[in-house]
Structures are given as structure tokens and as C-alpha cells.
Amino acid sequence: MTTRRRKAGEPTAQKREAHVQEEEGDRPYTRVLLQGALVICSLLVIRTFVDFEEKEYGQLATINEDIPHRFIEVGCSSDYDKEKVMFKGCIPSICGRVIMDHIVTREEAAKLLDVAKKGLSLGGSNGGASILDLHSGALSKGDKFVDIFSLQKTKSINIFTEDDFKLYTRVKDRIQHTITAEFGIPREKLFLTNPTFFSQMTTKPAQTVHDEYWHPHVDKETYGSFHYTSLLYLSEYGTDFKGGRFVFVDKDINKTVDPKRGRLSFFTSGSENLHYVEKLTSGTRYAITVSFTCNPQRAIDDPTLR
Ligand SMILES: O=C(O)CCC(=O)C(=O)O
Numbered sequence: 004m005t006t007r008r009r010k011a012g013e014p015t016a017q018k019r020e021a022h023v024q025e026e027e028g029d030r031p032y033t034r035v036l037l038q039g040a041l042v043i044c045s046l047l048v049i050r051t052f053v054d055f056e057e058k059e060y061g062q063l064a065t066i067n068e069d070i071p072h073r074f075i076e077v078g079c080s081s082d083y084d085k086e087k088v089m090f091k092g093c094i095p096s097i098c099g100r101v102i103m104d105h106i107v108t109r110e111e112a113a114k115l116l117d118v119a120k121k122g123l124s125l126g127g128s129n130g131g132a133s134i135l136d137l138h139s140g141a142l143s144k145g146d147k148f149v150d151i152f153s154l155q156k157t158k159s160i161n162i163f164t165e166d167d168f169k170l171y172t173r174v175k176d177r178i179q180h181t182i183t184a185e186f187g188i189p190r191e192k193l194f195l196t197n198p199t200f201f202s203q204m205t206t207k208p209a210q211t212v213h214d215e216y217w218h219p220h221v222d223k224e225t226y227g228s229f230h231y232t233s234l235l236y237l238s239e240y241g242t243d244f245k246g247g248r249f250v251f252v253d254k255d256i257n258k259t260v261d262p263k264r265g266r267l268s269f270f271t272s273g274s275e276n277l278h279y280v281e282k283l284t285s286g287t288r289y290a291i292t293v294s295f296t297c298n299p300q301r302a303i304d305d306p307t308l309r
């Protein structure tokens with residue numbers, strides 16, 4: 004039998020055992036500590052992310068709200084300075100955004116949706132957004148535009164009725180009247196301008212840059228003649244489509260407008276109202292962009308059945 008002498012400073016057998024037990028007991032304790040730290044870190048990350056999301060998006064009009072009237076003033080950009088004298092009384096002196104859910108009824112919006120669908124069924128872009136302009140007849144088809152009225156003739160079909168046009172004009176007149184009342188413009192100083200169009204947005208990838216609806220833009224720059232832009236929503240965020248919210252790009256936080264059938268949103272068209280539409284993630288979104296100008300030379304007539 005061999006025995007070994009304990010060296011000076013070497014722990015006794017009992018001490019060694021106690022130490023081993025301590026180490027083994029330590030491991031789960033350390034693990035619990037680490038797991039705790041991990042949970043706290045994850046919670047912090049989630050919190051930061053939620054904060055970021057909240058900072059990124061303020062909600063101006065949600066799908067669950069019913070909004071008789073909401074006016075949000077924003078400081079006017081200098082975009083109108085050169086035109087103030089020329090179009091006195093019409094150029095905005097107060098700029099802003101307005102949401103009104105009761106100017107157009109849900110029934111009227113549903114009928115306009117039918118008009119949009121039957122018109123767009125004759126065409127449709129290769130992806131992204133498609134438009135139908137009842138004034139000029141322009142309809143997206145593939146990677147270009149065709150004239151829907153000529154197309155009707157070639158196909159010997161009549162898809163629109165007098166009533167469709169009457170409804171469109173009646174709704175447009177009401178929107179125009181609402182904008183003049185809201186911004187204090189004499190009625191005879193504001194004119195419908197082009198392009199005024201139905202839009203259809205899908206998840207199908209856009210093939211041309213014109214069909215990419217998700218880029219931030221200023222309507223006054225993009226379309227030239229616009230002073231007031233209005234958007235009438237024909238379908239619903241969350242049920243008819245997902246994604247596709249309208250977003251005002253602001254310095255502090257972006258503000259969203261959820262499209263809702265019959266919801267009217269209008270705003271001054273300068274760079275105080277930079278905006279875009281979020282990419283859709285499912286479904287199809289329909290709206291009408293109804294555009295107004297203070298420049299009588301850029302006025303367009305009501306559309307007629309041809
Ligand atoms: O449909 C929308 O919500 C916005 C469309 C738009 O920005 C435009 O037509 O210029």
C-alpha cells in the first residue's frame with residue numbers, strides 16, 4: 004500500500020471535497036446568472052426596437068378610427084413663394100393635412116371601386132402600380148399606357164355607364180368644395196388638374212420605375228401643377244391588403260394614414276408634405292388621386308363617356 008504525504012499548503016481531503024462541491028454548486032448558479040443577463044439584454048433590445056418603431060411611425064389615422072374631421076397644420080415650405088402673387092387667394096397660407104371619413108359615403112366608394120376594377124380589368128401594368136385616368140383615357144397596360152376609350156371601341160364593348168361618370172364627377176366636386184372650405188379658397192380659384200387617376204397597387208414586383216409607388220416624393224415636384232392633393236381610398240388596410248399605408252415623411256417621426264373605404268385625405272402638395280406608400284405585403288389596394296391647382300392654365304375638364 005502506497006501512501007503519499009500531504010505537501011505543505013496542499014488542501015486536506017475534506018477541503019478538496021468541499022472545494023469540488025463548491026465548484027459543482029457554482030455552475031448552475033453561474034448559468035442562472037447568465038440566463039438572467041441574457042433575458043434582460045433581450046428585453047432591452049426589444050424595448051429599444053419598440054421605441055424605434057414608435058419613433059419611426061406616429062399614427063395620423065388608423066383603420067379603427069372614424070374621423071369626421073382632423074386637421075394637422077404643418078409649416079408651409081418655400082415652394083409656393085414664387086406663385087403667391089400670381090395665384091393670390093389660392094396658394095396656401097396655412098399648410099397641412101386633413102382626414103375626413105364622411106365626405107364620401109362608403110357606398111359611393113364601393114361603387115367607385117367597381118368602376119376602377121372594371122376599367123383596370125382591361126389593362127394592368129406588369130407589376131407595382133397601375134393607373135386609370137378617366138380624363139385622358141390613359142390605362143396602364145404592360146410597360147406602357149393605352150387609351151381605354153379606343154380599346155373599348157376595338158373590342159366593341161362598353162364598360163362604363165353615364166352613371167359611373169356622374170358619380171365620379173359628383174364625388175370630385177364634393178372633394179373640391181371641401182378643400183376650398185378647409186383652406187379658405189374662393190371656389191372659382193381652384194381647378195381640377197391632371198393627372199387625376201384611379202390607382203391599383205399589388206405585391207407583384209414593379210418592372211419600371213414609374214410603377215414603383217413606394218418612393219418618397221413631393222407631388223408639386225412630381226406632377227408640376229399640383230397645389231392640393233386629395234386621396235380617396237376605395238379599399239381597406241388590413242383586410243383587402245396588408246402593408247400599403249400612406250406615410251408622411253417628417254423630421255421627427257413619420258406619420259401614417261391607414262387607407263379605409265371612403266376615407267378622404269388631402270394636403271398641400273409642397274415639400275412640407277413629402278410622402279410615400281409602403282410596399283404591399285398582400286392583397287390589392289385601390290384609391291383615387293384627385294388633384295387640384297391654382298393655375299387656371301393647368302385646369303382640366305370633367306371626364307366624359309366617349
Ligand atoms: O395612394 C396613395 O395613398 C398615395 C398616392 C400618391 O402619392 C400619388 O398619387 O402621388
Ligand SMILES: [Fe+2]
Nearest residue numbers: 220221222278
Ligand atoms: Fe403623391
